[in-house]
Amino acid sequence: MQQPNIRFDHLIKMTDDTGILEHSLGSLPRRKEGYSTDDQARAFWVCLEWLGRCGEQTDKQLLSLAEKYLAFLLWAQEEDGRFYNNFAYDRSREPEQPSDDCLGRCLWACALAMARRPSPSIGLAAESMFHKALKQAKNQRYPRGWAYSLAAIGLLKRAGLADEKMMGLADMLSGRLTALYRKHSAANWSWFEPELTYSNGVLPWGLFWAYEMLEQTELLDIARHSLDFLIGISRNETGQISVVGSNGWCRPGFRAVWDQQPIDVMKLALAAAKAYELTGEPAYKETARKCRAWFYGDNDLGAAMVNEQDGSCYDGLQEHGPNVNCGAEAVLSYLLTEAICEKLEGPVLEPQQIG
Secondary structure (H helix, E strand, O other): OOOOOOOOHHHHHOEOOOOEEOOEEOOEEOHHHOEEHHHHHHHHHHHHHHOOOOOHHHHHHHHHHHHHHHHHHHHHEOOOOOEOOEEOOOOOEOOOOOOHHHHHHHHHHHHHHHHHOOOHHHHHHHHHHHHHHHHHHOOOOOHHHHHHHHHHHHHHHHOOOOOHHHHHHHHHHHHHHHHHHHHHOEOOEOOOOOOEOOOOOHHHHHHHHHHHHHOOHHHHHHHHHHHHHHHHHOEOOOOOEOOOOOOOOEEOOEEOOOOEOHHHHHHHHHHHHHHHHHHOOHHHHHHHHHHHHHHOOOOOOOOOOEEOOOOEEOOEEEOOEEEOOOOHHHHHHHHHHHHHHHHOOOOOOOHHHOO
16 A cells, blocks of 8 residues: 555644634635534544654644643543533533533543543543543443444554453443444445444444454444445445435435545545454455545546545545535544555454454
């Protein structure tokens, strides 16, 4: 795979002294749109993935950014452990309902920091927030939050940091996901819900993590069947990645092509890379690589989504071309996809080591 020319200029441009701004007009930050905690968790994840890979000077920048994003999470965490998600530019809170997705993303980001511990202060803050938030994980009602929580606990188990209470929670959450799959899957529809919507890859990803720590064969079977189904839905006639579009989503008998979102491509790469890690099957590795190629023009329109000069990424692929705004979610999805694919060249676990 060609070595990426990774730049963090746009990430830095989108970040002020509070955190990363949510939206942009073209490549200019749109301050009046404010911030989301979701984006801070993703941005923190990006920094953790790239620390140690880009040279001493860039590492200093990434560590400084990581502390800024983590400080935002610390500020956004409620007394009950949940995270408030939406803030205006003046840092006031915007109306919202509590988000399971946001809680799950923050749990994952904090778990990653606990496992890697790039600095004592980051490790301390992440651990404090994680344990406070974990109390709410059992109250999550939606599957993407469950999947993130499963991945977080799985990562901590691998690092030797998961206790029996966490393992019990993982067993409960994986049971919820498998029950959803049994309820909704049918002939020609191997999925957890009656339609494919957003961030679909996170669901099999969470079950792959659950299988790694719980070693229940059914978890691996469902993870593989659902991911294989998702990969099949997410390819066009020439084999390019063509994720389900947000303009109508996908259900039996209908599939929206537009608008394709970078975050959906990243989540597919995430799940495929995890499947490759556990099974060693080359087809999963190739899927992740195709997800990376999507950003560089190997997509339905042959349109490059990334500006390699500053590391920015367009918000979506629309019927007549890219949406040329370059918000936080898009650039973070691009940078995470690059990190995921770079790690594909590392060692693969032998199947007998995991179950």
